[in-house]
Amino acid sequence: MSRDAAARVAQWTPLRRQSARAAGGWMSDLVALEKAISLCFRCAHKFNAKSQHYARATGIERLHGFVIGECDGCEMTASRTTLFLPEQNIGTTWRQL
Amino acid sequence: MEYAGTLDGSAPVLRKFPVGETVTDIGVPIRCGIAISAGVRMVTTTNANDLLGLSEDTATYSTTQGDPEGVVSIIVNPGARYRARLYGGATDSPMPIAVVTTAMTAGVDVVAAATNFQTPDTKDSGFIFGYTGVNAGVFRKITSVSSVTATVTVPFPNNSQIGDQFTFGPFSGIQGRADQFVGLSTDLLAVNVDLPQDADNNNFRVVEFELKTAFEEGDVSSHVILAPFYHAYSHSGRTLI
Numbered sequence: 001m002s003r004d005a006a007a008r009v010a011q012w013t014p015l016r017r018q019s020a021r022a023a024g025g026w027m028s029d030l031v032a033l034e035k036a037i038s039l040c041f042r043c044a045h046k047f048n049a050k051s052q053h054y055a056r057a058t059g060i061e062r063l064h065g066f067v068i069g070e071c072d073g074c075e076m077t078a079s080r081t082t083l084f085l086p087e088q089n090i091g092t093t094w095r096q097l
Numbered sequence: 098m099e100y101a102g103t104l105d106g107s108a109p110v111l112r113k114f115p116v117g118e119t120v121t122d123i124g125v126p127i128r129c130g131i132a133i134s135a136g137v138r139m140v141t142t143t144n145a146n147d148l149l150g151l152s153e154d155t156a157t158y159s160t161t162q163g164d165p166e167g168v169v170s171i172i173v174n175p176g177a178r179y180r181a182r183l184y185g186g187a188t189d190s191p192m193p194i195a196v197v198t199t200a201m202t203a204g205v206d207v208v209a210a211a212t213n214f215q216t217p218d219t220k221d222s223g224f225i226f227g228y229t230g231v232n233a234g235v236f237r238k239i240t241s242v243s244s245v246t247a248t249v250t251v252p253f254p255n256n257s258q259i260g261d262q263f264t265f266g267p268f269s270g271i272q273g274r275a276d277q278f279v280g281l282s283t284d285l286l287a288v289n290v291d292l293p294q295d296a297d298n299n300n301f302r303v304v305e306f307e308l309k310t311a312f313e314e315g316d317v318s319s320h321v322i323l324a325p326f327y328h329a330y331s332h333s334g335r336t337l338i
Binding site: 029033034035036038059060063064065066067068069070080081083085086089 | 099100101102109110111113123153170172
């Protein structure tokens with residue numbers, strides 16, 4: 001990677017909810033914006049995916065079983081998170097997997 | 098396109114990035130922004146330098162105070178593979194099909210009078226795949242072309258007869274970097290097999306083909322598995338273009 005590219009990448013920090021904000025509100029925002037949501041095992045069971053018209057990214061789970069990322073609920077970088085996608089996106093992004 | 102695992106079997110790493118332009122589709126390749134960009138941006142049909150990965154959601158770019166910040170989720174593994182459909186043109190269209198007009202005699206020459214293997218771009222070093230007929234389902238690399246003939250070196254197992262059909266494209270996935278980059282469709286979601294072979298695209302290399310015959314409507318359902326050539330987190334050492 002070039003030095004310029006490295007500098008640009010380094011400028012991006014993972015986006016976080018504001019510290020004073022409850023996780024639930026942040027999650028509601030993500031749902032309203034139809035974002036991909038990754039949740040650690042502590043948070044995943046608190047997220048009622050079906051009622052929010054979300055579903056687990058079964059395609060990726062078939063490949064690896066999990067995603068490495070920052071939990072959108074507790075902000076912990078987890079070695080294993082579950083990826084949830086809006087139901088209408090499942091049919092497009094993961095249709096063949 | 099869609100994420101299709103990693104070459105080394107590692108688990109996918111998901112990150113969120115601010116966008117510098119509106120990302121309207123899921124599965125669009127996203128690359129780093131340039132110096133004046135507010136965030137990441139989409140690739141072009143021929144350039145994916147500093148690639149990050151595919152968008153897993155959409156994002157709206159806005160510079161209006163109070164608007165939600167546009168953020169897109171991307172699986173950023175440098176070794177990720179992406180599965181893309183093959184379009185026959187810049188937009189969603191069936192792949193070109195060559196219809197045999199002279200029966201084969203040695204299994205190496207596909208003669209299709211109504212097809213031009215050199216225009217708009219040469220298919221030399223590309224692939225040819227049996228779509229119907231006695232060689233249906235057989236893949237070969239094209240090693241030379243004339244206007245209406247595609248020649249392979251390793252013979253097809255059978256001699257195709259008049260009316261047999263083949264699909265073809267400008268890349269084979271088994272050749273060095275010189276001329277085997279792909280061109281993307283204008284929606285950036287698929288690979289356009291009607292674009293020229295290009296040594297300068299610097300975007301994706303073909304890892305694997307998922308070509309299908311007429312039985313599976315392969316002209317609109319064939320895919321390729323791609324690997325990024327110049328990922329932002331890899332060390333390919335290429336100069337930014």
